[in-house]
Amino acid sequence: MCIHVFDRSRPVLYVTRPDGDWCALCGDDHLNDAGSYRVVGIGHLITYDPAVVEVLDLAPNQEAERAAVGEPWTRSEF
Ligand SMILES: [Zn+2]
Numbered sequence: 001m002c003i004h005v006f007d008r009s010r011p012v013l014y015v016t017r018p019d020g021d022w023c024a025l026c027g028d029d030h031l032n033d034a035g036s037y038r039v040v041g042i043g044h045l046i047t048y049d050p051a052v053v054e055v056l057d058l059a060p061n062q063e064a065e066r067a068a069v070g071e072p073w074t075r076s077e078f
Helices: 042-048 050-055
Strands: 014-016 023-025 062-065 074-077
Touching: 042 050
Parallel strands: none
Antiparallel strands: 014 023, 014 062, 062 074
């Protein structure tokens, strides 16, 4: 997850599984360095935002995004 989600300053608006690893981001731009991201387990991610459960059937190389908390997820392949 990105540092914004990790420190709860922004909600999860984008979930993806590049190479099968869960990645939850706030949807904003990030510096491409390790300081912008934190690795946590999926259980922690669900604790941060229970709505993530709705996209746990996401396949590798799919992504889901939403406009805001409470909005439906939109899925796509990438
Ligand atoms: Zn972020």
